[in-house]
Amino acid sequence: ELAGRLASHVGFLIEISRTYDDLRRCLSGDPRETHALQSLLATWHAMHTAHGQLIEDMRHWQRQCHASESKFLSLVESTQDAVVILQDHRFRYVNHRLKEILGYSPDECYQMENILDLVVEEHRPIVAEHHSRKLQGEPAPPYEFAARDHQGSEVVLEATGVVVEHDGRPAILEIWRDVTRQRQLRAQLLLSEKMTAIGQLISGVAHELNNPLTAVLGFSELVLMDGQLSDELRRDLMTILSEAQRARKIVQNLLAFAHTQESEKQLSDLNQVLHDTLVLKEYELHVNQVQVIKQLDPQLPRVIADVDQLKQVFLNILVNAEQAMVAARPPRRLEIQTSVKTCYIAGSASDWVEIKFRDTGPGIAPEHIPHIFDLFFTTKESGRGTGLGLAISYNIIKDHGGRIYAQNAPDGGAEFIIELPVQTL
Ligand SMILES: Nc1ncnc2c1ncn2[C@@H]1O[C@H](COP(=O)(O)OP(=O)(O)O)[C@@H](O)[C@H]1O
Ligand SMILES: [Mg+2]
Structure with a gap:
């Protein structure tokens, strides 16, 4: 010009x-x-x-x-990273890569009122602070923040930036690298390392506890056989015995948790496994006035599974449902449903068996839902809950290549859903 x-x-x-x-x-x-x-x-x-x-x-x-x-x-x-120029909290320039990462076209970006709207709420102060520090000429190292893409999913971005001039005024040029996958992998790795470490620790402790417990159980049974025992002593001994039995059960559960890897899988009929598990609890459910409604798909395909482990999972869920419903007023209803679902992923279809348990208890507090599968997470008073059941179940289902999750039913009770893959030959 x-x-x-x-x-x-x-x-x-x-x-x-x-x-x-x-x-x-x-x-x-x-x-x-x-x-x-x-x-x-x-x-x-x-x-x-x-x-x-x-x-x-x-x-x-x-x-x-x-x-x-x-x-x-x-x-x-041509870079793999998003490159943006920011000024007055607005986009002044974005490269095409940003659309692949966040799903917004350059035009949509230029129309945004404030780039902080893209950032998840809890990270907005971090981003704002980095920008203002950079503009004040302070050294600003790379930082990380989570943004929401066009669909609302979280994307973790690593940002590196410098101050540049744009239209005669200072602006920030930043390079945003998508590190979502890396962060997920790192979290998974940490979790599985932690789980392995916990597993080893637990199995060590459980084995150590087993021996003294066997002695306590054996000797109390022995003393109980003594006919000259006073009633009072007998009562106390019975308490010792039943508490020791409870302790042994916990120890066994802990051992089960630590050893979920070694399973024996075979082609199994889950309707049958459910039926067999219910038989174990039939009497107690009846005494507690729990009505069990089964809707089992007779055409349910068989899945490759370790029957004993799945029984344990179903039992844990049944016990939880029962405990939740006993705390609530009758009528108490437990619905168990099996069905087959077809999922289409990347153009190929795969069948999944779904097992759904729905109870009429008080449901799960929304803030507890992300934690109920954590080891030792319990909302029950000590003595009643150990926080082991669902953690064990989670490990077993994961080991079967499946998924287990919980949600609240629309009318209040809790819903536990298990999905297991159907192997096709
Ligand atoms: N059917 C249910 N209804 C309501 N809350 C449930 C249900 N099942 C599980 N929970 C919640 O999940 C927690 C963890 O369950 P679990 O791992 O079996 O441990 P525990 O039963 O020993 O507490 C329970 O303490 C309870 O808060
Ligand atoms: Mg439980």
């Missing part, structure tokens, strides 16, 4: 020098006049040449600018 303007200046200059030439012809011929005019003309010519050179330089500089801008653009557009 500047070069264009200069060029038109030069046009003026040429025009002026022509006029002076005409003027000279009209003048009287006084050598002083001619001399003055000539030196004026020489100055104009010099200016003309200088301008021409300047224009040439500017054109060259402009070409270089274009070249480096297109180099910059092709670099920025």
Whole structure:
């Protein structure tokens, strides 16, 4: 643009020098006049040449600018990371990669009122602080934040930035790298490492506890056989015995938790496994006035599973449902449903067996739902709950390549859903 303007200046200059030439012809011929005019003309010519050179330089500089801008653009557009220029909390430039990461087109980005709207609420202060520190010239190291993409899913971004000039004012150029997958993997790795460590610790402790417990159980049974025992002592001993039995059950559960890897899987009929498990609890459920409603799909495909482990899972869920419902008023109803579902993932279909348990208890407090599968998480008073049941169940289902999750039914009770893959040959 500047070069264009200069060029038109030069046009003026040429025009002026022509006029002076005409003027000279009209003048009287006084050598002083001619001399003055000539030196004026020489100055104009010099200016003309200088301008021409300047224009040439500017054109060259402009070409270089274009070249480096297109180099910059092709670099920025081909990178795996999102590159953005931010000013006044708005996007001033975004490369195309941002659309792949967050799902927003450049135009949608430029229309956003505040880029912080993209950031998850709890990370907004972090991002705002990094930006203001950067603009104040303070050193700002790379940082991480979570954003929400077009669909509302969380994306973890690692941001590195510098201050640049945009439209004559300071702006922030940031490179955003999508590290969601890495963070997930790291979390999974940490969790599985932690679980392995916990498993080893537990199995060590459980084995250590087993021996003294066997002794306590054995000796109390032995003493109980003594006919001369006073009633009072007998009662106390019975308490010792039943508490020791409870302790042994916990220890066995702990051992089961630590050893979920070694399972014996075979093609199994889950309806049958459910039926067998219910038989174990039939009497207690009846005494507690729990009505069991079964809706079992007779066409349910068989799945590859360790029957004993699945029984344990079903039993844990049944016991929890029963305990939850006993705390609530009758009618108490436990619905058990099996069905088969077809899922389409990346164009290929796969069948899953779904087992759903729904009770009429008080349901699970929403803030507890993310924790109920954690080891030792319990809301029950000590003595009644150990927080082991669902953690064990989770491990077993995971080991079967399946999924277990809980939610509250629309009318209040808790719902536990297990999904297991149907292997196709
Ligand atoms: N059917 C249910 N209804 C309501 N809450 C439940 C139900 N099942 C499980 N929970 C919640 O999950 C927690 C963890 O269950 P679990 O791992 O079996 O441990 P525990 O039964 O020993 O407490 C329970 O303490 C309870 O808060
Ligand atoms: Mg339980």
